[in-house]
Each structure stands twice: as C-alpha cells, then as structure tokens.
Amino acid sequence: MDIPSGVTARKRISESTIHRLSRYFRTLSLLERENFETVSSKELAKREKLTPSQVRKDLSFFGSFGTRGLGYPVAELKAKVSKILGIDRVWRVALVGIGNIGSALVSYKEFIKQGFHIVKLFDNDQRKIGSNHKGIIVSDIKNLRTELQDDHIEMVIVAVPATVAQYIVDDVVKAEVKAILNFAPVNLKVPSGVHVRNENMEMELEYLSFAMVNNHSPKGVGKD
Amino acid sequence: MDIPSGVTARKRISESTIHRLSRYFRTLSLLERENFETVSSKELAKREKLTPSQVRKDLSFFGSFGTRGLGYPVAELKAKVSKILGIDRVWRVALVGIGNIGSALVSYKEFIKQGFHIVKLFDNDQRKIGSNHKGIIVSDIKNLRTELQDDHIEMVIVAVPATVAQYIVDDVVKAEVKAILNFAPVNLKVPSGVHVRNENMEMELEYLSFAMVNNHSPKGVGKD
DNA sequence: ATACTCATGTGAAATGCTTCACAATTTATA
DNA sequence: TATAAATTGTGAAGCATTTCACATGAGTAT
Structure with a gap:
C-alpha cells in the first residue's frame, strides 16, 4: 500500500x-x-x-x-x-488567560517536548499585563486579534472563565487561527474549518466516580 | 424497563x-x-x-x-x-504534588461544583510541607499512606513528575484508595479493582496538530 | 539448506456504537 | 371530542471499530 x-x-x-x-x-x-x-x-x-x-x-x-x-x-x-x-515541527501557540490553569500551562514541559511552543500570553488584568512569565511578556487582550496575526500564531489555548470564552474565541477566529484548545467549561461556537478540542478535567473524575459507584471495571484486555 | x-x-x-x-x-x-x-x-x-x-x-x-x-x-x-x-454526593479527594499543575487544581472551581472536594495535599518538598494552600496544610509525602487512610480519602489526584508517579501510586494502592486521576505522563500499574484515568493534555494538542496537517474535519453532524 | 520461530500486514468475522424509523403518548387547538 | 403537532423510547438497520486468523517474510539454529 x-x-x-x-x-x-x-x-x-x-x-x-x-x-x-x-x-x-x-x-x-x-x-x-x-x-x-x-x-x-x-x-x-x-x-x-x-x-x-x-x-x-x-x-x-x-x-x-x-x-x-x-x-x-x-x-x-x-x-x-x-x-x-504533525509534531515533527514547531507550532506557535498563544495562551489566553493567565489564571491558575493558564500559569500552569506556561511551564508545562510536555507541550514543549512535543513542539508546542507557547510564544504569546494574553490577559485582561492590568496587574498581569506587562509582567513576565517564563520570559514572555503578557499582552493586553485588547490587542488579541492583531497580535495573533502579526506573530503568526497557529494555535490558541483558551484558559479564561466560561463567561468570556466565547468572546475570546470570536476574536481568535477573526485572527484566522484554525486550532483552539479550550479549557473553559462551555461549548464554543466556531465556523466550520476551525478545530476546537475541549479539555475537560472534571470529566475524568466523573468517570472515576461512575466507575466506583457502579463497580464498572475496564474492558477485559484480550490476547491475539 | x-x-x-x-x-x-x-x-x-x-x-x-x-x-x-x-x-x-x-x-x-x-x-x-x-x-x-x-x-x-x-x-x-x-x-x-x-x-x-x-x-x-x-x-x-x-x-x-x-x-x-x-x-x-x-x-x-x-x-x-x-x-x-455518582456525583450526588461529596467525594473526599487528596492531591499529591503541589507543582504547577497541582497548585492550579487546588483552586479549580469545576471540581468543587461537582462534589470533588480536595481535602488533603501532599508534597515531598520541605519548603512546601506545612504551607497553607486554600486553607489546607501540605503534608509530608512520607505519611501518604497513613494519612490517606486516617482521613478516609476516596480518590487521589497524582500531579508529580513522571519519574516518581509509580512510587506514589504504589502507596496510594496500599492505602486502599480505588480511584486515581493521573496527570503524570506515564502508564501506571495498579492491581485490578483500582481505577486509573489519565489526564493527558498534550493529546488534544496533538489531535489539533493532526487535524491541521491532514485537513481532518470532524464527523458530519446528522439530523434525526 | 532446512526447519523452526517470531511477528507483520490484512481480509474477514465479530463485536460495538450510532442512527433510523415508527408506535406510543402527551399537549395544544379547534 | 377529535385532530394535529411534538417528542419519547426502542427494536432493527446501518456503520464503525476491534479482534481473529492466517499467509507471508525475516531471522536463527542445526
């Protein structure tokens, strides 16, 4: 073949x-x-x-x-x-929202190891804008669209509160970014052609909870 | 039915x-x-x-x-x-590893909303042991087994480096905890009856990467 | 060489998951 | 009260994914 x-x-x-x-x-x-x-x-x-x-x-x-x-x-x-x-190359990634999750992701080793380089940070908090996280200066979210374009960002990680996530994403879409990793607990609307994946950490806890309550054991692993 | x-x-x-x-x-x-x-x-x-x-x-x-x-x-x-x-109740959860990810999870709202209460924290770093995170005093990981048992912990979130995750988990298993949410990038070994779920954040980025490189569009959504 | 073992690659079978299609039931309307 | 509209619950059909089973090829030992 x-x-x-x-x-x-x-x-x-x-x-x-x-x-x-x-x-x-x-x-x-x-x-x-x-x-x-x-x-x-x-x-x-x-x-x-x-x-x-x-x-x-x-x-x-x-x-x-x-x-x-x-x-x-x-x-x-x-x-x-x-x-x-597609990880035999470097992807230029921006991260929006420098809260608890966001800050953790900036230094997340596994991302870098696999070629996902976070090269831009955005927040709307005046105390955070201009501050330095792992060598990256936090930008004002007001400039999201233009800076995403100017810096040729290819993927955006959204780690903002649920209430504002959609607004952010609308801007991200306008900046022609085609890949979004969403940590906010909402279902985002994007035009077709834009890829969104949701990271939903409570889901796995819920699965554990279900498994415990129902004595649900993983599928038997077979031989060949 | x-x-x-x-x-x-x-x-x-x-x-x-x-x-x-x-x-x-x-x-x-x-x-x-x-x-x-x-x-x-x-x-x-x-x-x-x-x-x-x-x-x-x-x-x-x-x-x-x-x-x-x-x-x-x-x-x-x-x-x-x-x-x-099984989330019509409170689950007593312990979190091991107060690094970047761990710290973020302590204040992660969605967990609490769904009944997952982080009530114990563990670390091996002397500077962290004894410190207060969101009202919880960080315990020495040396006492992991006994404290998990004494405090009737039902689920453990593992957010430690890959190299030590298995040792932690061995202790967790000894403490009779039956549910583990693992953030470390390793495949953990546990006896049958213990549930493990892996949270693998780079996986979704990789999916995005694959989708971009291959023009992979999500499966068409049908009507009824 | 020959026989033996290991292990891939792949149609075909088995299993599992999703969608269809429709009877059944409820509410709204005239 | 009768008719129309909405919407569930579910067998059966249709698809998709996984597993089986085996022909095929590579290495190893005698």
Missing part, C-alpha cells in the same frame, strides 16, 4: 486511532531512551494495555513500518508517528 | 456514553440557570452537537426520564444524571 504518511490517506482515521498514536509516540520515546532498537506490536500493546492487532491495525492505516519476524524499528517508527501527528 | 439507576444495569455502558452524560450534566446545569422547565432531546443534542437519538439512547440505558410530547424535566433529569455519575 504505502501511503505517504497521512497526506493521501483517505479512509477516515478515527479519533481513537489518533489518540492511540499519541500514546504510541510517548511510549516510543521511552523505549528509545531505554535503548530498544526494535519493538513488537505485542510489547507496544502490553505497555498500552491494548491488543497487538489493534496496534498493527492502527499503524497499517499509514503505511507498513515493520519487519516480519522482527518488529518495528523504534527510532524510525517514532519519527513516522510524529510526522503523522 | 426501569432500571434502578446504575445498580442492576448490566448492559456494559460505553465509556463514550459516560463522557456524554458528563456533558449533559453540565448543559443541564446551564439550562436550569436559564430557567428551562423542560428540554427536548433535540435541544440537548443541538447544544452538544450530537443527534437527538444519541441523547435519547444514552438516557434510556438508565431508565425512562422523559415525557412523550414534552421532553425531559430539566431539574429532575439533572438529578438523575448526577446520581448515575
């Missing part, structure tokens, strides 16, 4: 597949540090609590990266996965 | 259904504040970008809460959903 990693592929890759690729990427980085030359779908599956066939199927959507009898070359596969995910 | 909310129900509720219940809960709270008496599956679906049948099917797993011709009574449905999710 041999699909040029994620460009021509037109078979609707599912959201879960993409999420699993993220997980593979992290595990491959780890395996690389542990000096593994190759890794089998079995080993990868074990580490991620998946089935080996799932791993193979996921990867096979994008090409054929392994060697029969041997497995996948770790470094190479990692490079391929990072290319598929 | 009439299943006594989530106790006898044995039909394997999918993870997505639970996550959607979380979303319904949030929207129902909003509708309540907007003084809606009732809401139709159509309206709920519109707000969540789902199909009305999806909404009805999700709810019908747990009983029959609506009235034909009218819709669902908002307040009542909200109460039912919160019971299903």
Whole structure:
C-alpha cells in the first residue's frame, strides 16, 4: 500500500486511532531512551494495555513500518508517528488567560517536548499585563486579534472563565487561527474549518466516580 | 424497563456514553440557570452537537426520564444524571504534588461544583510541607499512606513528575484508595479493582496538530 | 539448506456504537 | 371530542471499530 504518511490517506482515521498514536509516540520515546532498537506490536500493546492487532491495525492505516519476524524499528517508527501527528515541527501557540490553569500551562514541559511552543500570553488584568512569565511578556487582550496575526500564531489555548470564552474565541477566529484548545467549561461556537478540542478535567473524575459507584471495571484486555 | 439507576444495569455502558452524560450534566446545569422547565432531546443534542437519538439512547440505558410530547424535566433529569455519575454526593479527594499543575487544581472551581472536594495535599518538598494552600496544610509525602487512610480519602489526584508517579501510586494502592486521576505522563500499574484515568493534555494538542496537517474535519453532524 | 520461530500486514468475522424509523403518548387547538 | 403537532423510547438497520486468523517474510539454529 504505502501511503505517504497521512497526506493521501483517505479512509477516515478515527479519533481513537489518533489518540492511540499519541500514546504510541510517548511510549516510543521511552523505549528509545531505554535503548530498544526494535519493538513488537505485542510489547507496544502490553505497555498500552491494548491488543497487538489493534496496534498493527492502527499503524497499517499509514503505511507498513515493520519487519516480519522482527518488529518495528523504534527510532524510525517514532519519527513516522510524529510526522503523522504533525509534531515533527514547531507550532506557535498563544495562551489566553493567565489564571491558575493558564500559569500552569506556561511551564508545562510536555507541550514543549512535543513542539508546542507557547510564544504569546494574553490577559485582561492590568496587574498581569506587562509582567513576565517564563520570559514572555503578557499582552493586553485588547490587542488579541492583531497580535495573533502579526506573530503568526497557529494555535490558541483558551484558559479564561466560561463567561468570556466565547468572546475570546470570536476574536481568535477573526485572527484566522484554525486550532483552539479550550479549557473553559462551555461549548464554543466556531465556523466550520476551525478545530476546537475541549479539555475537560472534571470529566475524568466523573468517570472515576461512575466507575466506583457502579463497580464498572475496564474492558477485559484480550490476547491475539 | 426501569432500571434502578446504575445498580442492576448490566448492559456494559460505553465509556463514550459516560463522557456524554458528563456533558449533559453540565448543559443541564446551564439550562436550569436559564430557567428551562423542560428540554427536548433535540435541544440537548443541538447544544452538544450530537443527534437527538444519541441523547435519547444514552438516557434510556438508565431508565425512562422523559415525557412523550414534552421532553425531559430539566431539574429532575439533572438529578438523575448526577446520581448515575455518582456525583450526588461529596467525594473526599487528596492531591499529591503541589507543582504547577497541582497548585492550579487546588483552586479549580469545576471540581468543587461537582462534589470533588480536595481535602488533603501532599508534597515531598520541605519548603512546601506545612504551607497553607486554600486553607489546607501540605503534608509530608512520607505519611501518604497513613494519612490517606486516617482521613478516609476516596480518590487521589497524582500531579508529580513522571519519574516518581509509580512510587506514589504504589502507596496510594496500599492505602486502599480505588480511584486515581493521573496527570503524570506515564502508564501506571495498579492491581485490578483500582481505577486509573489519565489526564493527558498534550493529546488534544496533538489531535489539533493532526487535524491541521491532514485537513481532518470532524464527523458530519446528522439530523434525526 | 532446512526447519523452526517470531511477528507483520490484512481480509474477514465479530463485536460495538450510532442512527433510523415508527408506535406510543402527551399537549395544544379547534 | 377529535385532530394535529411534538417528542419519547426502542427494536432493527446501518456503520464503525476491534479482534481473529492466517499467509507471508525475516531471522536463527542445526
């Protein structure tokens, strides 16, 4: 088959597949540090609590990266996965809202590690505007649109209160930014073509709560 | 059918259904504040970008809460959903690791709103131990196990570096805590019966990145 | 060489999830 | 009271995702 990693592929890759690729990427980085030359779908599956066939199927959507009898070359596969995910480059990210969550995200190591560079900060609080966070001066949110454009920002993280999130996002959209990661607990409206993902931390606590109350055990992990 | 909310129900509720219940809960709270008496599956679906049948099917797993011709009574449905999710009560939560993320979570409003009360904090840093965060004195992580037990903690949020997360979790497990929300970028090992959910913030950025690079548009939203 | 083992890649089968379509029930209206 | 409109609850159909199973190829040992 041999699909040029994620460009021509037109078979609707599912959201879960993409999420699993993220997980593979992290595990491959780890395996690389542990000096593994190759890794089998079995080993990868074990580490991620998946089935080996799932791993193979996921990867096979994008090409054929392994060697029969041997497995996948770790470094190479990692490079391929990072290319598929589009993280084989740097993304210029702006963060709006320097509150509790926002401040935490500025120094969040995993973002940088994967090429997400927060290069602009915005807030509406006069006490914060002009202050320095990890080397970045906080801008006035009034200039959001123009500064996003002037600085060629490609992604925006929204970490403002629910009440103002939509206004912010309207501006972000006007600045032609096509990707938004939203931490505010609201459903944002954006025109088609703009991607929004919501980070909803209480959801996972709720899942735990549900699981406890209902004795809900995770799906049994099979063999191959 | 009439299943006594989530106790006898044995039909394997999918993870997505639970996550959607979380979303319904949030929207129902909003509708309540907007003084809606009732809401139709159509309206709920519109707000969540789902199909009305999806909404009805999700709810019908747990009983029959609506009235034909009218819709669902908002307040009542909200109460039912919160019971299903197990958030019609207070959960005693401990937070381990008062770093960037940890500090942000201590004051995270959405947790409290939904009954997740962070009542204990732990860290290993002498400068932090004994200090006061939002009225809670930070405990020494050395006493993790005993204090979790003495204080009847039911859930633990892990916000420590990847390198130490597993050690923390081993202790948490010894303290008989059955629910863990993990922010550390590692796959934790726990015995069966212990629930772990991972909060993986870079995953959503990666999804955005993938979507941008591949022109991946969200699945078309249908009507009913 | 030959046989044996390991492990990928992939159609086909199995399973799971979502949407359809409609009977049933309620409210509103004349 | 009859008719029309709204909307639920749910089997069945339609799709999507996961798992199975096996042909195929690579490495290893004798």
